[in-house]
Amino acid sequence: MAQKQMVTTTINGEEATFICEPRQSLLEVLREDLGLTGTKEGCSNGNCGACSVILDGVLVDSCLVLAVETEGKAVDTIEGVAGPAELHPLQQKFLEHAALQCGICTPGIIIAAKALLEKNPNPTEHDARLWLAGNLCRCTGYDKIIRAVLDAAETMGAKA
Incomplete structure (x- = not known):
């Protein structure tokens, strides 16, 4: 042992x-x-x-x-991921785009999306779909998730 x-x-x-x-x-x-x-x-x-x-x-x-x-x-x-007083832009955009449902996959997808945006702050839809391919969701479908990620990227780019 x-x-x-x-x-x-x-x-x-x-x-x-x-x-x-x-x-x-x-x-x-x-x-x-x-x-x-x-x-x-x-x-x-x-x-x-x-x-x-x-x-x-x-x-x-x-x-x-x-x-x-x-x-x-x-x-x-x-x-x-979230700051002390506000949600991370990814979290906010997931709420705005209704890109979450049961909550099992959402934390992993947000972490994966965060890793994507740290590596590639301006991803294309193809980039986001490829990067998130290892995260499975059985509830919501991926279109809302991808829209949320791309919207967050745009928001985060605007703040930079």
């Missing part, structure tokens, strides 16, 4: 230390140990994107990342 390990990482801009077993996924630690339940568990095998987080600037499925792999790295979850 492997010993538990202490991990120190940065989560949503704040240093966090936790103890986990070497086999625990980042998703499991975020939800069960750290109480960050915005990251959702969908498929547990990397196919749905509901558990998407940004790890050192790279979009990843947290169900496929071992928590011990985050030692010394930065993790951004849905809880860190």
Whole structure:
């Protein structure tokens, strides 16, 4: 039996230390140990994107990342997207475009869209559809989601 390990990482801009077993996924630690339940568990095998987080600037499925792999790295979850007084433009545009329904996929899609806009602040519709292809939604359909992402990109570009 492997010993538990202490991990120190940065989560949503704040240093966090936790103890986990070497086999625990980042998703499991975020939800069960750290109480960050915005990251959702969908498929547990990397196919749905509901558990998407940004790890050192790279979009990843947290169900496929071992928590011990985050030692010394930065993790951004849905809880860190909004500012203290207002929603992030992506969140606001998802509301305005009715681009969410049940809420299982939405956090992962917003995180994926945030990663897209950080890499490509002016995506085309094709870029957005390709980038979000790893995030599955069974409730709303993708047109509203894509419109929300492109509108957020325009809004964020106008602020820059």
